[in-house]
Amino acid sequence: MSKREKKTDWEIVEMEEKEKAKFINDEIPFGGFSMDSTFFCIHCEKTHRVTDAKIVKYKNGAVLLQCADFPECDGTVLDWSRNDER
Numbered sequence: 528m529s530k531r532e533k534k535t536d537w538e539i540v541e542m543e544e545k546e547k548a549k550f551i552n553d554e555i556p557f558g559g560f561s562m563d564s565t566f567f568c569i570h571c572e573k574t575h576r577v578t579d580a581k582i583v584k585y586k587n588g589a590v591l592l593q594c595a596d597f598p599e600c601d602g603t604v605l606d607w608s609r610n611d612e613r
């Protein structure tokens with residue numbers, strides 16, 4: 528889609544909201560979330576909505592759930608702490 532030359536070995540995968548929710552649910556190690564759940568990323572020290580997380584596909588085939596601030600922030604789902612888990 529983008530005309531600019533790719534300098535990276537990854538791309539952000541766009542998904543429909545339902546599809547994305549399913550992907551997030553499968554990826555997230557701490558289990559079911561609601562669409563308005565938020566998480567705190569220990570890399571950028573910011574709180575994001577879980578549905579704003581980026582799905583990033585790498586050339587080696589890996590697909591990772593990453594921080595909403597990707598690529599500025601390289602935090603992955605493993606670097607999140609969940610805010611509504613108390």
Ligand SMILES: [Zn+2]
Pocket residue numbers: 568569570571572573594595596600601602
């Ligand atoms: Zn982050």
